[in-house]
Amino acid sequence: MTRNQPHSSQPAAVRLRNWATVSITLSAMLALSACSASDDDGNEATRTPSSPSPSSGSSSNPVDSRVTEKASVLNAYTMMWAEQMKAYRKADAEGTDLEKYASLKALGKFRLDLAHMKQAGTVGGGEVGHTPKVSSIDLDAKLPKAMVTDCIDLTDWKATKVETGEVLPLPTNQPKRYVATAKAERWDGRWMIVDYAPDGERTC
Numbered sequence: 001m002t003r004n005q006p007h008s009s010q011p012a013a014v015r016l017r018n019w020a021t022v023s024i025t026l027s028a029m030l031a032l033s034a035c036s037a038s039d040d041d042g043n044e045a046t047r048t049p050s051s052p053s054p055s056s057g058s059s060s061n062p063v064d065s066r067v068t069e070k071a072s073v074l075n076a077y078t079m080m081w082a083e084q085m086k087a088y089r090k091a092d093a094e095g096t097d098l099e100k101y102a103s104l105k106a107l108g109k110f111r112l113d114l115a116h117m118k119q120a121g122t123v124g125g126g127e128v129g130h131t132p133k134v135s136s137i138d139l140d141a142k143l144p145k146a147m148v149t150d151c152i153d154l155t156d157w158k159a160t161k162v163e164t165g166e167v168l169p170l171p172t173n174q175p176k177r178y179v180a181t182a183k184a185e186r187w188d189g190r191w192m193i194v195d196y197a198p199d200g201e202r203t204c
Contacts, residue, residue: 065139066137066139069137069139069144069146069186069191070134070137070146072190072191073134073137073146073148073184073191074132074133074134074148075191076101076184076190076191076192076193077101077132077148077150077182077184077193078130078132079097079100079101080098080101080102080106080193081128081130083096083097083098083100083101083102084096084098084102084110085124085127085128086098087110087114088113088114088117088123088124089123089124089125090123091114091117091118091122091123091124091162092114092118093110093111093114098110101192101193102192102193102194102196103192103193103194104194104195105194105195105196106182106183106193106194106195106196109196110196121161121162121163122159122160122161122162122168123159123160123162124157124158124159124160125157125158125159125160126156126157126158127156127157128152128153128154128156128157129151129152129153129154129155129156129177130150130151130152130153131150131151131153131204132148132149132150132182133148133149133150134146134147134148135147135148135149135181143185143186143187144185144186145183145184145185145186146183146184146185146191147181147182147183147184148181148182148183148184148193149179149180149181150179150180150181150182151177151178151179151180151204152177152178152179152180152198152204153176153177154170154174154176154177155176155177174200175200175203177203177204178198178199178200178201178202178203178204179198179199179202179203179204180196180197180198180199181196181197181199182195182196182197183195183196183197
């Protein structure tokens with residue numbers, strides 16, 4: 001089962017390139033450069049076959065079902081971040097399971113970030129803090145969907161030059177804590193993160 005996966009555009013390419021030389025977090029890059037993805041451009045992204053989620057249709061109680069599905073959304077988001085960090089620590093998604101949890105715009109943005117990291121010769125280290133919550137969920141839609149709101153904390157995250165081992169500071173105008181949102185959709189019984197949008201103007 002496939003969907004079109006658009007490429008991210010770069011309306012502030014200069015700032016994006018500058019950020020790529022000092023940091024390796026796409027969320028921060030996009031927060032500074034306000035990059036967006038076009039809904040019309042794209043290539044094919046193949047969904048990974050999966051077994052139906054145990055939560056899907058597991059309860060006849062609508063309230064219980066919403067609670068269970070929200071937990072499944074948060075699990076998908078958390079797993080996406082875990083695989084994303086694996087990729088950022090080596091500037092390469094090869095050998096990670098990122099595609100199992102992220103697709104469409106989200107995956108395209110992460111791949112763009114990795115490309116800039118590789119070009120800049122940087123890798124990531126440390127940890128990115130999170131306090132995600134499901135801010136909305138629609139289980140009655142033809143394609144169930146949800147939104148996750150997260151507070152990203154870059155306090156313990158760093159970028160390092162591969163050749164020299166030099167730790168690079170964040171740009172002075174980069175907030176260490178800011179809000180990001182993620183859109184999730186339920187595909188074939190499991191949740192996928194299909195878009196990710198940091199907002200450097202909203203601190204948390």
